[in-house]
Each structure stands twice: as C-alpha cells, then as structure tokens.
Amino acid sequence: PVLVVDFGAQYAQLIARRVREANVYSELVPHSMPVDEMLAKDPKAIILSGGPASVYEEGAPSIDKKVFEAGVPVLGICYGFQVMAHELGGKVDKAALGEYGKTEVMVDEARGILAGSPNEQDTWMSHGVAVEQAPEGFEVLAHTEGAPVAAMEDSAHKLYGVQWHPEVKHTPLGQELISTFLHRCAGLPDDWNASNIIDDQVSRIRAEVGDAQVICGLSGGVDSAVAAALVHKAVGDQLTCVFIDHGMLRKGEAEQVRHDFVEATGIRLIEVDASEDFLEALKGVTEPERKRKIIGEKFIRTFEKAQRQVIKEAGALGKEVKFLVQGTLYPDVVESGGGDGAANIKSHHNVGGLPSDIKFKLIEPLRSLFKDEVRAIGTELGLPEAMVWRQPFPGPGLGIRIIGEITRERLDLLREADAIAREEMTKAGLDRDIWQCPVVLLADVHSVGVQGDERTYGSPVVLRPITSEDAMTADWYHLPYDVLATISTRITNECRGINRVVLDCTSKPPATIEWE
Ligand code: XMP
Numbered sequence: 142p143v144l145v146v147d148f149g150a151q152y153a154q155l156i157a158r159r160v161r162e163a164n165v166y167s168e169l170v171p172h173s174m175p176v177d178e179m180l181a182k183d184p185k186a187i188i189l190s191g192g193p194a195s196v197y198e199e200g201a202p203s204i205d206k207k208v209f210e211a212g213v214p215v216l217g218i219c220y221g222f223q224v225m226a227h228e229l230g231g232k233v234d235k236a237a238l239g240e241y242g243k244t245e246v247m248v249d250e251a252r253g254i255l256a257g258s259p260n261e262q263d264t265w266m267s268h269g270v271a272v273e274q275a276p277e278g279f280e281v282l283a284h285t286e287g288a289p290v291a292a293m294e295d296s297a298h299k300l301y302g303v304q305w306h307p308e309v310k311h312t313p314l315g316q317e318l319i320s321t322f323l324h325r326c327a328g329l330p331d332d333w334n335a336s337n338i339i340d341d342q343v344s345r346i347r348a349e350v351g352d353a354q355v356i357c358g359l360s361g362g363v364d365s366a367v368a369a370a371l372v373h374k375a376v377g378d379q380l381t382c383v384f385i386d387h388g389m390l391r392k393g394e395a396e397q398v399r400h401d402f403v404e405a406t407g408i409r410l411i412e413v414d415a416s417e418d419f420l421e422a423l424k425g426v427t428e429p430e431r432k433r434k435i436i437g438e439k440f441i442r443t444f445e446k447a448q449r450q451v452i453k454e455a456g457a458l459g460k461e462v463k464f465l466v467q468g469t470l471y472p473d474v475v476e477s478g479g480g481d482g483a484a485n486i487k488s489h490h491n492v493g494g495l496p497s498d499i500k501f502k503l504i505e506p507l508r509s510l511f512k513d514e515v516r517a518i519g520t521e522l523g524l525p526e527a528m529v530w531r532q533p534f535p536g537p538g539l540g541i542r543i544i545g546e547i548t549r550e551r552l553d554l555l556r557e558a559d560a561i562a563r564e565e566m567t568k569a570g571l572d573r574d575i576w577q578c579p580v581v582l583l584a585d586v587h588s589v590g591v592q593g594d595e596r597t598y599g600s601p602v603v604l605r606p607i608t609s610e611d612a613m614t615a616d617w618y619h620l621p622y623d624v625l626a627t628i629s630t631r632i633t634n635e636c637r638g639i640n641r642v643v644l645d646c647t648s649k650p651p652a653t654i655e656w657e
Contacts, residue, residue, distance in 0.1 A: 143167040144184040148192030148202055148220050155308045155477070156190055156218065156319075156509055159606045163320040164331030168477065168509070178207040186214040186327040189221025191306060194268050195235075196220070196227040203228065205463045214299035214327035216254070216319075219268060222302035226290070229276035229300075229379075235414035236271035238287035239480065246291050246305060251296040254301045254322050259336060260401075264305035264657045272304065279484030299541060299624070309654065335521040337373065338514070342506045346375035349504065350464055356444060356451050356501075359384045359402065359410070361394040362534050364507060366402055367519040370504045372466050373408050374522065378441040380466070381409045381451045381605040385443050388416025391540030411450055415443045423540065423547045427585075429657035436537040438496045441465075445500055465501035469508050470515065474615050511611045532577040533612065541657040545584035554638050555582040558602050561631045566606075567625045576615065578606040581656045590640030592633070599640035601630060607654055615649040 143160050145167055147153035153169055160167035170179060172192075178317045179187070181577060194201040195623075206228050209215060217225035225261050227233045244266040272290040275281050279300070281293035291304040301322060307315030323329045349370075357369040359382050373380050386397050395412065403410050419439050426432055448462050512533070517527040539555050540547050557581040566575060580602040588596040604625070609615035629642040645652070 142182060142185060143186045143188065143327075143329070144179055144182060145169050145188045145190060146172050146204065146221065148172050148190050148224070149194070152306060152308055154472070156610065158611060159316060159319050160188070160215070160306045160323065161333055161511065161514065161590055163323050164333045165329050166333045166509075167322050172202045172204055176207045176211075179208065180213070183589040184213055186216070186323060188219040188322075189215065189218030189224060190382045191221060194220065195280050196223045196233050197270075199293050209298070212299075213303070213629060214322070216322045216326075217300075217302035219266075219304060219306055220294075220309070222304055223226075223268075223270060223272055225300065225302050225557070226276055228273040228278075229279075231272055231276035231290075232274035233277070234273050236269055236287050238535060239269035240266040241268075241502065242266070242287060243311065244285055244287075244305065245414070246283050246285050246396070248283045248292075250280065250427050253282060254295055254303070254326055255292060256320055256321055256325060257283050257317075262314050264307075264315075265309045266305045269303060272302075280394060284443045293306050296326075299326060317609070323354055335514070335517040338373070338510070339518060339521060342371055342637055345373040346372055346504060346506060350376050350379065352460075353379065353463040354452065354455055354457050354460050355380045355445070355464040355466060355504065356462050358440065358444060359398055360444065360534065360536055360538075361390065361398050361531075362468070362536075363512075363519060363529055363531050364515060364533075365466075366506070366524060366528050367515050367522065368466050368468040368469075368507050369402075369408060370406055370519065371526055372504065378409070378455070379457075381411060381462075383444060383451065384410060384412045385424040385440065385447075386412065386414045386416055387419040387439065387441045387538060387540075388549070389419070389436075389540040389547070391534065391539065391554075391563075392556050393533070396530075397527075405525050405528070407521070410456060411447060411454060413443060413447050413450075415439070418443070419540075420547065420549060421452070425546060427546055429541060430655065432540055433585055436540060440536070441496055441499055441501075465499070465503055466505050466506070468515075469505045471509050471511055472611055474508060475613070499572075505611070509575075530573065530576065532572070534577070535655055541655055542579055542581045543584050544581060544586075546657055548624045551582060552582050554636055555580065558582070558632045561635060562628050563606060563626055565628045565631065569621065571620075571624070574604050574608070575618050576609040576612070578618075578656070579619055579655055580604060580605060581645075590639055592640065597640045599638050601635075601641035601643050602604075602639050603627065603645050603656070604642050605645040605656075607649070607652070609649075609654070611651075612654060615654055616644045617648055 145157045157167040271288040275293040277291045279295045286293045288304045294301045306316040606618040609617040
C-alpha cells in the first residue's frame, strides 16, 4: 500500500482518497505508529499529511528520521513537508507572512513532482510556519511570497515536499501532483480499480469460505448490497441473504430490496420480522450509544436465530453457517475507533456496536473501501443504478433519528415525514446533488403551534441535507427555498403531531451527519 501518515489533520483521509483516485491503494496510519511497523507493511510510498502543530514547538508530533532513509519514496504535505525539512536539517521557522486560502505559487523548476507544471499556479495553503531553507541535498522547486521554499525534492533519495495542499479541490492541479508523485516519482502502476478489487476479493473470499454456508444481512443500502453481490460472485449458492425488519426502516424499504436486489441478482433472500423484539429491547432507552449497542447486538442475535431457516432454505442440512457478511466501509472503521489510533466518535453498529461473543466469522469485503469505490464495484457487478446510487442510510435506521425513546408511534410519524422529504427532493431532481438528508424527530421537544384555529403542542422535525465525498466530512446542502417550503407544508399538514420543520445548517465537523 501507499501509507498516509496522519499528523492530526482532517486532510489525511482526503489524501488517502486522492491516492486511490490515482488508482493506487492507500491506507491511513497514525504518526504515532513506529516507523518499523510502517515499513513492515511494505509500503510502496509514504505521504506525510498536514497537521495543526508547529514543528519547533515542544511535543510537536514528528516521525523517526528512519522513514526518510528506507529507500521508500516520501511526499510531505504542509506540516508533513515541514517535518521532513526539520528532521533532515533544513531551517523551519515562523513565517514572515502566513498564507491561508488561495495562494499563488511561483514554480522555479518544473521538474520532479512539478514536472509539466505551469510557471505559476493557484494552490490552497494554510500555514503560519515556513521552510526557510531546504535540507542539504534538496533542490528548491517553487516559492511563494510567504514561503521561500514552497516545494523541494531530493530525487536521488526520492524525497519530495510541498507546502500547499494538493489533496483539496481548491488546488486545481493538486490531483496531478499526487499522480505525478505516485506514478512518475515512485513508479507505481495504476492498477487499483473496480475490476481488480473484485477479482482480488473474489479469490480471497473463496479461499476463506471453502464450502461453508454464508449469510449476509441486507439493509436496503448500497453497502450491504454490494458486499452480498461480491460474495455471491465468489461462492454462489452458499450465500443466503437475510433482510431483517427491525421496525426502524424507512417506508418502502422491503419492496425496494425485493425489487432492486433480488430480482437483479437472483440471490436467495429470507425476510425476518423482528420489530417486536428490537422495540422491546429498546424500551425506555434514550442514550445514543446504548441504542446503537442494543441494535448491534439484536442484529447478531436475530441472525443467529435465522440460522436454522437459512440452512433449510439452502438445502444444506448438517452444514452450519460459519460466516456473516457485513458491508462495513473504511470510514465506519476509522470513525468507530477501529482505525489505527483513531478516536471513537460513535459506534457504527456494524463495527463498534457488535457483541463480543459472535458465533460467526465476519467477512467484510468492503472494509478498506470508500463509498465511491463501493459504488464503482456495484456498477461493475451489474447492480441496478437505483440500488447503487441510493443515498446512505444507517444500519440502526430511524432509531438514531428519534431523539428520545423509540416507540412505534414515533417511528410511524418519522417514517411518514422522511418519505415526504425524500419524495420532494427526488421530484426536484436533487438525488445526486445531495449525499443524504436525515430527517430527525425531536420527540421530547414540544412547541406550541396553531392549526385550523386550534392550539397544537407538537414536536419538530429537523431536515439535515448534506453534501459529502465520503461522509467523513460534510457540508450542509443549500436546499432551494421552494423545495423547503413544499416539504415543510406537506409534513406539517400530513404528519399529525409535527408542527414545526427546521433546517440543520451545520457542517461536519463540528456536527456529525446523524444526530446520534
Ligand atoms: P455520522 O453520523 O457518523 O455518519 O457523521 C457518517 C455516515 O455513516 C452513516 N452511519 C451509519 N451507517 N451503521 C451504518 O451502516 C451505523 O451505525 C451508522 N451510523 C451512521 C451515516 O448515515 C452517514 O452516512
């Protein structure tokens, strides 16, 4: 892999994605990982990310110099670039002029990582510290008003650094720079693409599963659908899918699964109505992490119970079900604290929410992938567009969109409001512009309203339309006023008990996408 060393910036994930967009596989690691451990992963190249610290401050994160001596091509970006300069004996100091946002770079030498670059280019920067002097053996390739050394390289040792952020879209030639580093400087082939990922996963799954039986929980979302289709390609009829209705699904979910998935793939499906069971277990629970843990646990128990039926349907008497397929994605792993050194933001049910005594072995063919890669694989596998391009919906469903206790009435109410919002956004042609739009019921909040000359005392729902590239960061989406107006009127007219519709205009960070 190409290792992206995270120095505590939000940019690290973005860098990892850009590497993959250049068709090279990448993984994130924390800067605290010992260099020997990094090298043990046999990295083909290493990229040091930006970060909020200043290299010369006490306790500033750094990396052992060994990383620059291992013969592995290294690209330092922003803070990572300063770390490289500092560790190798260059001069790094507070900049005379800090540069934040759009910054023009003057290219002095259009070589190496800047091969083919125009003499001047716009970049996106964020630095108050500058490399004043490059370490010995390095050539300066570019400068800016505030940074005497804005890009440098030691081509003999394959070490490169830039002060700006090539990974953000505000640097128009950024992707080109990353691609130049990977392909020209590090000599890596561009072979990370949907069909290779599929081939690779199919042979891995075959080897692991053998002739055992496998089950896969479908949620109606794209991740579990693609995971199932992959496993099906690998082991065919040994796979049975289970669709669990936990009572917290959106309107029309089961029909969608039957229509867009089963009909398209011919995969065997068992439907289980476990809503009583889930809702019973969630009675009185309001704390978000507890809700998530209970739902995660119940899922597994329901699969375990469904086992006998699966075996019967599969005509595989005497064979136990050994494997459970999950559509876990890379961001789920990172955000659940599963990534190396990452903090637990919330327990995504398919990662942190699992009980410890599962009887199945997990198969997670998407565990190292981002959503756009999963969509590409889904398309390559021939899943219908309506399935592949569905907006994400969390496993715990509407349960984590009811702030307060989950009850059947509240679920019914939210289900209606959610369906209206989705319908209107689809009608307005916004499905592909919006990443997803949670509709959240603030069930314990009441406010006074007036409807048909009567006083009402109802709950508000929140619309949370967002745009995102991978759900790790998000911007709130500026829904057109007329769409907002229609949704608001329809929800308050059609959903008895909701008397206010409000808009969540917060990005991530600081908020997360879901409210719980
Ligand atoms: P947050 O709320 O963490 O959401 O910003 C990031 C993305 O993940 C989805 N999400 C989940 N997906 N199981 C899932 O499969 C979960 O437990 C879960 N929680 C959040 C969320 O909808 C968003 O797309």
